Every structure is written in structure tokens, then in C-alpha cells.
Amino acid sequence: MLEIKNLNLHYGMIHALRDINVKVNKGEIVTLIGANGAGKSSTLRALSGLEKASSGEILFEGKDIAKNPANEIVAMGMSHVPEGRRVFANLTVYENLELGAYLRKDKDIKKDIQLILDKFPRLRERLYQRAGTLSGGEQQMLAMGRALMIKPKLLLLDEPSMGLAPIIVKNIFDIILEINKNGTTVLLVEQNAHAALKIAHKAYVLETGSIVYEGDAKSLLEDDTIRSAYLGE
Amino acid sequence: MEIIQQLLNGLALGSVYALIAIGYTMVYGIIKLINFAHGDIYMAGAYFGYVAVARLNLGFIPALILAMTLSALLGIIIEKVAYKRLRNSPRITLLITAIGMSLLLENGFRLIFGPNPKPFPELLKTKIFHLGSLRINNIQLIIFAVSIVLVIILEYIVFKTKTGKAMRASSYDIEAAKLMGINVDKIISLTFAIGSALAGAGGILVGIAYPRIEPYMGIMPGLKAFVAAVLGGIGVLPGAMLGGLVMGVAETFTKAFISTKLSDAIIFSILIVVLIVKPDGLLGKQIKEKV
Amino acid sequence: MSLLKANNLTMQFGGITAVSDFSIEVGENELMGLIGPNGAGKTTVFNMLTGVYKPTKGDINFAGEDITGLKPYDITRKKAARTFQNVRLFKDLSVIDNVKISLTYQIKLGLFESILRTPNYYKVEKEIHEKAMKILEIFKLENKSEEYAKNLPYGEQRRLEIARALAASPKLLLLDEPAAGMNPQETQELMELITWIKEEFKIAILLIEHDMKLVMGICEKILVLDYGKILTVGTPDEVKNNPEVIKAYLGEEG
């Protein structure tokens, strides 16, 4: 479904990504882990068109999208929940969810909003509040809910569990599993590597801009070097 | 009786400010840019109207449509040329380019049409309505009506349509808006087009009401419209209308009952007092940053 | 003796009551945790305690003084400093300048002394510099002292924020989710750092965190907030096994 070939990214003088190769098959959950500043977020930003890659190919369903603007990539079916929540602070919770369905033309929008509110009851209580006044965790839920509204084929998640209460963290990973069962492919970036590896099929480890390890998630969980470096054990 | 006549005068003047302020606030509300060139687009609109009528012999409605279209086009061009590349720059940089564009338009039109003021052709016959000793003319009424209708339409667009939501989303976070599939460039162009078309319409209507147009005519009304927009709460459409009317009435009453010499100073004093008491303007919502 | 004592704090935003009847007591050199579901009102409590919001109701007593309604800078001067949930560094300033700014209120130097560059100016600037460097060393940021704050990786930004708060010489340090965005390894280091700071500087710390390993690992006492109200207060073990806390916050597996 998604194939990244020799992707390079520069921020001015900084060479943030070096020859990244990643492959995500349809129906998989793939996770990307690594220390702070390794380039996880940069990878996702390059995929969704927020940053322009300096070289390399990004094949989405066989088509090279490296040069397409972000909004077109969304229209093709790839959506990205960026780092730092990025909810529309001046809009209400409800409007934020509606905007998730900006490109959708079907009639289920209202129904889907209800489904999402069922998943995050906290948001229902805050439905007509401006998103900017939500607590950090509430914003994180909203960002997730908004991305689900897009109903993408491929969902890119950047640290979706950050700042969430333990009970909600669990909830988030359940939701990821659930949407994956319903056919959405997921590329997940997480600091909570433990939980991420548990639900993922495949994993890549990034270190200062390069992929240093790839393999199926279960084997990573058992790898000692990985455990000590990334799982804090 | 004089006081009521002055109130009418004030409302008439205020609706002129409102008409320009609406476009101002619209653009501000969406891209947070104090578009100092707005007053000059209004001037351009007046000249477009002038050309349409004096050279092409068009009637009121076609002239209006032509002027609005050309102004919208001008607005889009300005945005594409001067503002687009600066979207990620500090806002004050944009303010400077806006000032630069303003100078460019003023001097450009001076070169094309000459510095001499042009009489705006009499597109609509002025009719004065008498109500006892009160007078009000049809053009004043039209401007008033147009401003109100525009506020309602725009308010509907911005708050009730999908495009409007996209506008507001883009105004807050361009990147996140893109991730929703919103074509931000198109939305911003559209915003500029609407704002500029409004300025253009203002140019024609004011041209009819005060039939003297010149290249520098946009500076003061531009400034006053900006003040009106801020007074009402910048970015808030009904605020621009209210701000404009309040300013018109305040200005007229000051001139009528206090001092014509100090009127401008008093207007600004009112603005300052209002902002000190209510830092987000009359209809602005107190938005406290969540920490 | 208690350092901080707040009684019946209530905070309303329009129709929403974010916090109601909240009371807390933090002893000197105590390390206390504040946890609770998202939107429970934890950050709001911090904002009231540090003067960012003025409580709708209630009073706050700090080090024997009533500080209710004081401005944030006054409260900091009375020696309570904080960090923010969304990192709020002075992004375009160097790392060391970020720290130096917190020292500003603690020095005596006239404007004219600065303008005329009197000997005292050089003396004071030197002192500031040395103090700032010392604090950076504690946080292992000394060799990044001239870097722009915005160029630090996220984890280091969080550390710098704590360093900056510590530079204000607080008796009470309020940390809002210091471990968010850190990986387990870094969280581990942070835990050690926090305990060390507490002992070294003999200060009290109030901590908001969703990482249970951290909270349960270092806090002496934990206060649980739910829907703006106190659910329970207790030791980590008490809290961990409180069924209400499990239901509202921890979830079944804990």
C-alpha cells in the first residue's frame, strides 16, 4: 500500500532523514520507534506532504506522491494526526469533527460523529466548547476523533497517547486495533514503544535519521538491545 | 429635531465606514493580516467604476459587477504576489508588504489616471426624502442596506457553510487545515476575493455618494474603517458593522455638538477608551489563552 | 508545617466549573503527585496556584502569606515556580538566556548601572552567568548553552523548562506533565533527577503526570482529581488500589 524508497529530508542545513526505506502493506499496523529527535515525526510529515522531501520516492498505492500538496494526499486516502494535537482552537469541538469530514460527500457524517463521541464520552460533554479551551488530553482525543472522521485508507498517527490518562491510553490502542480490523492501515509513531509493539505487526527503529532495525514487532519486543535502549528495561 | 437629523447623518456616514470595514475584518478574521492595502483596493474599485461608467458607458448594475470582479482579481493578484510567500513569516513582515502594496497602488493609479481628482459620474439620481424637517437621500439608504445585507450574507458564509468552516480552520492552523484536505491556497484566495470585491463595491457606492475620486482617497477611509473594525472587535463581521455605525454617529455628534476641530482626536479617544474597558472590542469575544 | 495550603478553590469558565472546592496542603520538602483523568482540572489547579487564573472562590496560602489573586510574577517572587503542559520556552533565545531570565528578579542592578556598564554591572552579569551555568550542568545542558531553545529535541526542551523554573529559586516547584513525550528510558532518568533536586535543594514539588511508573515511583503522597473534585488523597499504594481511582483513571490492568 505504501512504499518509501530512499527518502531524504533536509531542514536547511540539517539532514533529518537519510535514505529511509519503509514498506507498509494493506491491513497492517506498522510502528516507527526511536529516541527524541530521531526523525519519526519528520518521516510522517514527509509522507503527508507537510514537508517536501529532498530526494526519494513515496509510493502510495503505486503512485508517487512525493510532489503532491498535503490536501491532495488527504484526498487520496492518507490522513495524518500530527504531533502536538493541532486542533482548530477557534472552532467548537463539533466543528472540528465536521472538518474531519471536509472531503466526504456521504450521508453518514452525522452518524459517524455520534460514533466518535461514543468512543470519547468526554468530548460529548464539551461538544460546543471552543477546542482551544479543552484540556491537553481532551484535545488529543479530539485530534484522534477528527482524523477518524476522514475515514482514510492509511492513517498516520504521531504519538496519539501523549498526555492521556492511563485508562484512555488503553482505549486509544483498542481503537487503533478496531479501525485496523475494519480495514484501515496504520502507521504509528509512539514513545510508548511497549504498547505500540504489542499491537503492531511490523516495526522500524529510527536513529538519527536512519533506519537501524526493522522486523516483526514481536521479535523486537524480545530483543535485548531494543529493550534496554527503547523500553527502559 | 437637529439631533435626529444628525443621528441620520451619522448613520449614513457610519454605514460608509462599515461597508469598507466589513471587507477589512473579513480578511483579517481569516488570515490575521491587517491588509493596509484594503483602502487602496477600495480606491481602485472606485476607479474601475469610473472607467466602466465614463468610458464604457455601463449602467449601475453592470458597472458594479465589473468593479467588484476587477477588485476581486486585484485582491487575488496582490495576495499571490505579495502575501502568499510570506505566510510563514512574522506577521509584521506582512504588514510592511501591505504598506508597500498600498503605496504601489496609490502611485500606480496616480500614474495611470493622473493625480487630478475625477468627478464620479452620476450613476444614480440623488433623491432626497423629507420626513418633516428631516432629510435623507436614497444613496445613503442604499449604502446602509447594502452593508447590512452583506454582513448577513457573509456571516452566513463564514459560520454556516463548509467553505466558511474551512476559512476559519485555515485562519487558525494552515497545516492542520491541509491535513483535513482543505485547499488552503484556494480558500485564502477566495477570502481575498470576497474582501476585495466588497472594497470594490464600497468604492463605487461611495463614489456615487461623494462624487470625487482620486488616487489617495483610500488612505483616510481605510484607516477609519480599520479603526471601526477594531472598535467592533476585529475579525467579527457584525462588529465591523456596529463599529462603523458607532464611529459614524460618534464622529457626527462630536462635530455637531462638541467640536469639529477635535473630531478625529475624539474618535480615537473613544476607540482607546472602549479598548481599555473591553480589550477585544465591542463584539469581540474575550479569548483568554489556555495555559 | 505546611508550605502551601489552599482552601476550597473553585474555578468557573462561563458555565463550566473546571474545579470545585479543591483543597490541598503541601508540606515543606514534600513530593506530591496530582493525577486524574483528562480534563479533571489539574492544569487549572496549577494555573490558580501560580496566579495565571484568579480563582472564582477560595484562598491560597503560601509560606504563611495569602497569595490569592496575586500576579504570576509576584507569586514566583514568593518562590513558587512552574513548568507548562505545552512547553513554553523562550524559543528564539539561547538556552542559557532562558535560565538567566529566571534569575532577573533575584538581582540588584539599576538601569543606569547597566547603561553605564559600571563595575557592578560586570560583577552581577558574571554572577548570573555562573549561576545559570551551574543549573545547566545539573540538567546536563551545559554544552548546549548557546543553542537556540527551539532547536533542542523535545526531551531536552522539557528538561530546560524545569531548569528554568529551578533557577527562580523556588521553595515549591510545580511540574505539569514533565515526562510527556519522553521515551521510557528518558522518563527513568527524569525520575532520578526529580528526586535528586528535591533532596539537594530541599524544596517541595507538586507534580502532574499521566505516567504511572513515574508517579507511583517517586511521589510520597498522591491527590486524585476527577471532574474538578478531589476523589481521594493517599500514598501511592492506597491510590493504586482504590477502586474508584481504578474505575475513573487507571483502568483495569492499572
Add this chain to the structure above:
Amino acid sequence: MKKLKNLKLILGIVVMVIYSIFFLLIQTGALNPYYGQILIVLGINIILAVSLNLVIGFTGQLALGHAGFMSIGGYTAAIMSLNYNLPFFISLVIGGLVSAVIGFLIGMPILRLKGDYLAITTLGFGEIIRVAVVNMDFLGGPRGLAGIPKKTNFTWVYFITLFTVIIIYNIIRSPYGRAMLSIREDEIASESMGINTTKFKMMAFVIASFFAGIAGGLYAHQFMFLDPKSFDFLKSFEILTFVVFGGMGSLSGSLMATTVLTYLPEVLRTFAEYRMIIYAASLVMLMLFRPQGIMGNKEINLAHIKEFILCKLLRKCKKKGGAFNVTIEG
């Protein structure tokens, strides 16, 4: 410490040499009064730009009424010279002080406003000052105040400009300056770090008003004539342009930008009626080309210049070999 003294000495010599060269050029007529006048205007503009930069670039408060303070200082100094025959320098200082006091009075209510709201109120105050002057007959009203003695000359302007830059530089490089910068960066965080933001904003605003007043006094005694229209909001914008084009928060940037933008309109005189078009277009282009301004928020590093002089000119390189370029400090 010794290094520092050396640096100061070298700088002092450089400053005096530059002064002497220009002074001689003007005295001998090699630089005719036209260029002499441009230099004086340049100095005045630099004072205006660096002082406004303190408020906008360093403290982050968008103030658009600088021309108003310039006019207060100008008119006050002019009246001091005209009616009380005070010595020039005293007139200037009184002008600056009156401007500072009014800056303080205006600042009190409005400095708690933010962003664009502050911008429009300061702009408003600028206009109020102008309208007030128009209505004061003892200041000449719209006819302007004529017959002010010609006291401004190159020497005065050179040294006052120099002192202004030094003073503002010293403020910035002090705990006061850091406090101001922190307000620009994040006001809420700044307050939470014990900074009384209102106090520092006020300080920046009052200091800037003082220097704007001094600049006004120099202007008055150069052109021997003041009229209210010369200090309208467009003049404030002009000063703002110097600051932004130079780079917000960069004094050396302000210096360069002011130089460029003061000379540009003069250079463009040959284009006659196309002049303002070209000026406006260049302004837009310059900003598109360098949105962060010439220098961004960086300064030219004096230490590097010193090294450059030592190394290249005096051949006393500290570093071994290698090409040397003037670098920019972070």
C-alpha cells in the same frame, strides 16, 4: 577584562576616525550640504529606528505611534529654543523628557493591550497628538512652527546617534534587555518567571519615547520648521519599515536598513514621477526576498570584526591560516 578594554579602545578610535573623516569632508565642501543633510537625516532616522526596535523588535510590542513622540520632542525643543532661548542641548533633553513623560502617561492605560489592539491604540494616540498640535495656535497649528534656529549639525547628530545606539545596546545586553526579550518570546512564561511584564514594557516604551523626542528635537533644529502633518501615521509606518526591514531585534540590522531606506528615495530621484512606484515595489521585493529582515534577530558580532581587523589588517592572527569571513553571532 583586558581584552574588553582593548576592544573598547579600538572601537573608540574607529568611531573618532569615522567622525573626523566625515567632518573634514563636510568642512572642506567635498561633501556638499545636500549630502551633509542626508547624513543628518540618516542619523535622526537611526535614532528613531533603534529606539522603536527596542519596543517592537526586542519587547515585541507593536507600537505604531512613534512619529507622535517625535513631534512632541520636536515641538518642545523648538519652543524651548524659540521662547526661552535655552542652549541647544538642554532644549533637546527637555524635548526628550517631555516626550518620555507623555509616553509614560499614554503607556499606563494601553500597554496591557496586545498585538493589533495595541497597534491601533498607539496609532490612535499618534493621531491624537497630531490633531492636538493642529489645534494649538501657539505651536503654529496647521501653518507650522517656523523660525526655529538652525542648531543641528553633523557633530551633534553623529554623537547623539552614537550614544543612542550604545545606550540601547547596553540595555539589551543586560538583565533588563533579557527581561524585555522574554516578554517578546512568551509573555505568560515571562510572568511566571518573576518578570513584571508591565514594568518592563513601560520601561521600553518610555525609553523609546525619550529617544524619539530627541530625534524630533534634532529634526526641528535642522529643518527650522515643524508642521503637524509631517508626523502623521505614515511617518510612523516609515520608521516601522526601517525596523522590520533591518530585522526585528537587531540593532545592526536597523542601522543598515535605515541607511538603505534613507538613501533609496534620494537615489531614485532621477526616476521622477516613477520614483514612489519603484520605491514601493522595492520595499515589497525586499521583504519577499528577506522576510526576516536583513539581519533577522542577529547582530554583527563586534568580536569577529575585531578579529578580522587584527588578523587581516594587522596580521596578528590568533587562528592559524584559513579564510576568514565575518560571521554572525547567535
Add this chain to the structure above:
Amino acid sequence: ACGGKKEEEASVIKIGSILPLTGDIATFGESSKNGLLILQDEVNEAGGINGKKIEFLFEDDENKPASSASVAQKLINNDKVVAIIGSIASKCSIAVGPIATQSKIPMITPTSTNPKVTTQGGEYVFRACFIDPFQGKILAKFSAEDLKAKKAAVLYDVANDYSKGLAEFFQKGFEEAGGEVVSVETYNTGDSDFNAQLTKINALKPEVLLLPDYYNTVGLIAKQARSTGIDAIFLGGDGWDSPDLFTVGGDAVDGGYFTNHYSPEDTSPEVVAFKEAYEARFESVPSAFSALSYDAGKILVAAIEKAGSTDGEKIKEALKATDITAVSGKVKYDADRNPIKGAVILKTEAGKQKFFKKINID
């Protein structure tokens, strides 16, 4: 101070001209420029001055005094002009005057009416127009004596010195003549809505209303005044002189009177020749700005001719002794270097200016 000067002297006589070619009153700058261009051609076609051609060097001062001063320095020091014509607004001329005098370069302002221009400027500064008190007095006397008005109102631009000057001297004169000024109202440059002031004025029913501003604003005011119900007779000064008065004001300005330097119906050869040349070249009727600039140039040319030299001091002396007939009539200078000349009163009728009366004042 070197060789180049001689060479230049031989070929052309350079005259600096400081005008607001951009900015808020660019239109007046352009009218003036046109007047000077007519003169330049005329003089050069007639063989120049003592065989030398003249050339006007136009510089833009944007109607800003600081800019005027700067440009004056440039013209004098870089371009080495022998004299200066300009500027338009008094504030700009006041800024130029002292520089001219100090450099011993004669200057004539075509249109700056503030008395201070010459008194502050020094002995090298002359002008081609009346000064404020003169026009104000004439208008006052005319309203009181010819129109037999008892109640007058004034509406002027506070921020414009010309407008303010006329208003004040009119008021003084009218009250001295026994009339009552019932209302003095103001507005600001650039305003286009005057309903508030006019409503106020209307309530007091004045017989005459003085509108001492330039034609483009007067047209607007007149229109609004009539629709407010004011039926007073409008009065104004030389700023009214332009055909554009009627294009904006329409029939609202009919029936008004204004003072001017000359009448377009005047059959004197100077007027006829100037008008014809102007209409031929610019396809429009000259305004007062064009005529006065033309005159200023003409006065200067005559003085250079008479002085037989381009030496500033000699030209200045010749200027003091000026005695020529220009478009605006006979010109002689008084001790303050203001022209002693008569005025005409014109009446606006059916979109035209008609000669009404000639007035001389001591």
C-alpha cells in the same frame, strides 16, 4: 567650485522647481509643472534669455517640508541651479526659504500664501500670489458691501494652512465691516462627508457661506450643502479656480463668488496667449496653480534678463525692482517681497466663471 560651472553657464540656465508631484496634493504640483513647461517653451522659442536657453529641473517634494529642504539642497549644490520656483504649500516653501537665502539663490513661490514664507525665509524669497490677509479682507469687504450680507458662516479645513488663513482673515474683516459670523465650522483634509457641519450651519441660516478650500473639495461641499437645504451664497478664494470645480460640484456651485488673480475673460494679450498655449498643449483650461507658476517663472526670467547675469545677488536685486505685466496682472514687490497687485471677483454661472468685478485694496 571648479571648472564645470563655466561650461554650464554657457549652454543653459538651470532653474530648480520644487513641486509636490506625488502625495496628497500631486494634482496641484502637476498643474504648476504644466504652467512652467509652457513658459519654458515660450522663452526658449523666443531665443532664451540673452541667447541662453532655460531649463526647469523638476523635483518632487511629496508635500513634505523635510523633503522640500532636501531637494532644495540637491538643486542648489548638485545641479547648481541659479534660482528656484516653488514650492506649492506654504509649509514646504517655509522650509526651503532659509536654505535659498543662505545659499544666495533667489526663490519664488507661485502659490504659498502664508505671510511667513517671505518674512521667515529671508531676502531671497519672493512670491507670485496674494497673501492670506489680502484675499480674506477682499472677500469680507465684498460680502458686506456688495452682497450686503449680515450673517456669514465659514467652513474650512483645520489642517490646511491656506484654508485656515483665509477663514480667519475673512472672519476678522467681516466682523470689522459690521457683519456677524454666525458659525465657524471645520473639517479635516481628506474628509468627504460634511453633513454634520452643514446641518449645523443650516440651522443658523447664514446669507453667505465661505468655503476657503481648493476646487475639488469645494465641489463636494457645495453639493452636500444644497442637499442639506442651505441656500446661502458660496464664497471662496483662488483655490476655486479650475474648470473641475463644476465637474464635481455641478450646478450646486452656481451663483457663488470667488477672488482670483485674473479673469479668463480678460482680453489682455498675456492672458489670451497663456490660455491658448495651455489649451493647445494640455487640452484643458489652466487653473490658478498653472497661471501663478507661469507667472512666477515669468517674473524670474524677466529679472535674470534685467540683471544680465545668473548671479544670485544680482537676480535678487532685479526681482525687488520687478515691474512687469503677467497673466495675473501687473506685478510689483513691496518691502516684504509680496506682490502688490489687484484682484478680481469672479462669479460662477451655468458652469462657467464670469468676470464680476475688479478690486484694489490699499
